[in-house]
């Protein structure tokens with residue numbers, strides 16, 4: 444086999460990815476209304492593994508009921524979720540890929556019908572490209588502690604379920620993005636104000652997961668920048684990335700920020716967000732994932748060759764037909 448995309452990548456002593464293709468987290472809406480895995484969920488992930496990717500990420504899974512943003516969203520909030528999560532990890536491993544679980548709290552990016560209790564760092568409406576969100580309530584110290592415990596407990600479940608890594612969702616305007624961004628975090632305590640304070644909750648979550656789920660690798664999906672006026676800048680995120688790596692993160696997954704994951708109007712073509720991973724590639728010692736409209740082998744080879752990314756995430760092109768993607772792009 445020729446091609447940089449077939450080179451394995453060692454993440455830690457216990458974790459090596461077999462190649463440079465990643466299936467990014469994509470909500471499948473296949474959980475039941477309690478957030479539990481169904482047969483459809485298992486079939487969905489078996490199908491995604493047919494892509495030949497070295498890592499398949501399981502969609503954003505809420506860590507607490509207050510963090511749920513969609514009715515059939517997967518949950519990681521309760522021990523009842525364990526059997527289903529274990530079944531997904533087993534299916535992915537049987538298919539020969541590594542398994543990651545993305546953890547999220549929607550914060551203010553949800554609706555009162557589903558989350559019941561919408562909250563955010565400062566009670567500021569989350570700006571979004573595609574909708575007008577409801578006003579969340581501001582969070583107090585008890586809420587902060589609850590989020591921290593919820594993320595750590597969900598990671599412990601992921602470890603028990605047999606996942607190789609967890610990803611904390613800090614992008615696309617969801618809860619942790621709201622803490623990082625100056626647009627939504629205007630607190631004047633130690634969790635708000637300067638960038639270090641706005642990163643504090645995230646860094647405490649990472650540190651807690653490292654201690655309580657030590658066999659898991661930790662990945663963070665962060666914005667390369669908020670891509671919103673007055674939001675997080677590329678320089679801010681370079682600093683946050685360094686703090687994350689110092690705290691124990693071993694892969695940085697670079698996407699978009701507060702407005703959502705859709706292609707920003709100003710970005711065109713294949714790899715429309717790869718400029719963002721490029722800014723962080725080589726900035727720390729850990730690998731970066733790039734994403735955004737990537738279609739196949741030619742682009743992935745070019746991006747690896749030019750060090751725009753270390754791992755390429757391909758979402759919709761794989762979702763369409765994973766086996767076909769493998770035949771066309773991942774076999775020699």
Ligand SMILES: Cc1cc2nc3c(=O)[nH]c(=O)nc-3n(C[C@H](O)[C@H](O)[C@H](O)COP(=O)(O)O)c2cc1C
Pocket residue numbers: 467468469470471502503545612615664698704734735736737756757758759760
């Ligand atoms: C149906 C669908 C669901 C998605 N759900 C998530 C999600 O759960 N978590 C996340 O971080 N991104 C999510 N995304 C964004 C993708 O992970 C990816 O960043 C985006 O689709 C761009 O990559 P692509 O152009 O290769 O599809 C979703 C995208 C799609 C199409």
